[in-house]
Amino acid sequence: MKSDSVLNLDSKNKILSEVELIKVVTQKEKVVLVGNPNVGKSLFFNYLSGMYVDVSNFPGTTVSISRCNYNNFEVMDTPGIYGVSSFNDEETVARDVILDADRILNVVNSLHLERDLFLTLQLIDMGKKVSVMLNFSDEVKKRNIKIDTKKIK
Numbered sequence: 001m002k003s004d005s006v007l008n009l010d011s012k013n014k015i016l017s018e019v020e021l022i023k024v025v026t027q028k029e030k031v032v033l034v035g036n037p038n039v040g041k042s043l044f045f046n047y048l049s050g051m052y053v054d055v056s057n058f059p060g061t062t063v064s065i066s067r068c069n070y071n072n073f074e075v076m077d078t079p080g081i082y083g084v085s086s087f088n089d090e091e092t093v094a095r096d097v098i099l100d101a102d103r104i105l106n107v108v109n110s111l112h113l114e115r116d117l118f119l120t121l122q123l124i125d126m127g128k129k130v131s132v133m134l135n136f137s138d139e140v141k142k143r144n145i146k147i148d149t150k151k152i153k
C-alpha cells in the first residue's frame with residue numbers, strides 16, 4: 001500500500017469531524033406549518049415558496065405534503081387538523097411530520113383563538129419548539145378586536 005493512502009488516527013478523526021461539520025452546515029432546519037383547516041397555512045407557504053415546490057403523497061396515504069426551501073429552512077405545509085390524536089389520515093400524517101420537525105409554525109385564525117389554541121396546547125405538549133402565527137389580522141383590525149399577545153406567551 002502506498003504511504004499516502006494510509007491515514008493515521010489523527011487525520012481520520014480530523015476528516016470525520018469535517019464530515020460532521022459539513023452535515024451540520026448542509027442540513028436545513030425543518031419548519032412545519034401546522035394548524036386547523038382554513039387558517040391560511042397554504043397561503044403563507046405559497047408566499048414563502050415562490051416557485052419551487054415539491055408535492056408528494058405521504059407514504060401509504062393519499063394525504064399530500066408540500067415542501068420548499070426558504071433561506072436555511074426546509075418548510076413543509078400540512079393538511080388542516082383539529083388535534084394530533086391520529087383520528088384520521090390527516091392527523092396521523094401531521095403528527096408524523098411534526099415529530100420529525102425541528103420547529104413548528106402554528107398558524108391560527110385570530111378570530112377563533114379559543115378553538116385554535118386547543119391544537120397549540122397539544123403541539124407544546126409534544127415537546128417541540130412552537131411559534132404561533134396570529135393570522136387574519138385584517139379581520140381583527142376591521143372588527144376592532146384587541147388581542148393581548150402577552151397572555152398567549
Ligand SMILES: Nc1nc2c(ncn2[C@@H]2O[C@H](COP(=O)(O)OP(=O)(O)OP(=O)(O)O)[C@@H](O)[C@H]2O)c(=O)[nH]1
Binds near residue numbers: 036037038079137139
Ligand atoms: N381575510 C383573510 N383571509 C385569509 C388570510 N389567510 C388566509 N386567508 C384565506 O383563507 C382561505 C384558506 O386559506 P388556505 O391558505 O388555503 O388555508 P389552509 O390552512 O392551507 O387550509 P387547509 O389546507 O384546508 O387546512 C383562503 O381563501 C385564503 O385566501 C388572512 O390573513 N386574512
Ligand SMILES: [Mg+2]
Binds near residue numbers: 042
Ligand atoms: Mg392548505
